[in-house]
Amino acid sequence: MAFLWLVPLLALPTFLLGVFLWVVFEHFRTTDVPSTLQHPAKLRFLHCVFLYVTTLGIIFEKLGICSMAKFVCFLHDRMGRKKDLKLVVTNLRFGTIPVRLFQPKAASSSPRRGIIFYHGGGGIFGSLDCYHNLCSFLAQETDSVLLLVGYRKLPDHLAPAMSQDCLSASIHFLRGLETYGVDPCRVVVCGESIGGGIGAFITQALVGRSDLPSIRAQVLIYPVVQLINLQLPSFQQNKYIPFLTRTFMVTNMCRYLSIDLSWRDAILSGAFIPPDVWKKYRKWLSSDNIPERFKGRGHQPRFPGPFNEAAYLEAKCILDVENSPLVTDDETIAQLPEAFLVSCENDILRDDTLLYKKRLEDQGVCVTWYHVEDGFHGSFILFDKKPFSFPCSQKIVNAVVSYIKGI
Structure with missing residues (x-):
């Protein structure tokens, strides 16, 4: 026995x-x-x-x-949360959306800066607890009131759950700034990876809203701002580099957008893009917009591939501004607030940042760009994970804190 x-x-x-x-x-x-x-x-x-x-x-x-x-x-x-000795941390719900509010305990003679933070994780990972230490650090170091949004994700929720939750939570927060002691003239939108893409979309969606305070700045850390051209130099050079490989990204993208994975090759080659659409978007999405110094590694395949109408009917949602905020109209882009953009050399999304930088600058938006030569995707969240943090992790955090403190 x-x-x-x-x-x-x-x-x-x-x-x-x-x-x-x-x-x-x-x-x-x-x-x-x-x-x-x-x-x-x-x-x-x-x-x-x-x-x-x-x-x-x-x-x-x-x-x-x-x-x-x-x-x-x-x-x-389960990795543990650090004690927030200088903060009051409150778990709230804005309707059905869980959020976490970080407020400095020290008294302030005037309203504080506000930060709305959208976490990364590819639409499948990430949580309020996962990003607690990072947001606690940002709130303390910048002396800001920070709202961390916990949005719905895969596998239980598909598009447009993430962006809808984040937009609703942001509007709710902006309408109650006085309650939280936040200066309505100093609200910053901040996001990492897919959260950076959500931040870009929400900043655009709030343009022209006279009933809400205007966003002062957008801080986008290696953001996903387009899903259309997946043959940019960085997609070729960095497709096998952790923690965001091309296979992982495309798989999650298809699952979230309810696209059958059998269309993966058509999406990668751009065969789903109608010729007239590419003619319109090429000036924003072509590899020609990437500075030459970033093209040294990897080949440049023909893009887009021969048009496949069936692929277009399956994957046309990729072209929506909500999923690819880089292709919104010039009028909206021109009204956006100043931006702080972070890119990492060894990141599949490096060129997304470069394209969005050019897109903003072409419309007269002030852009501060911070490029990390030894950086990789996901390094931001590792900044406090001793002994598993990297020098690039601290560089990014320090740069973000320095920028936000200047607002």
């Missing part, structure tokens, strides 16, 4: 070890870590851990235990 108990006890660690060895093999088979990155071994280790956790999550999902996303978020949220 005792022998029967030993079987599962031995099987479980064997299974876990087997999964880990498979993950390590997959990492070295499919991942590229440039030697120019600082601490490449650390990045490899963290990516293996990430793959290990997501792989276990996928197994649990197939067994009907829980979704992969919830498993990953559960583990990440």
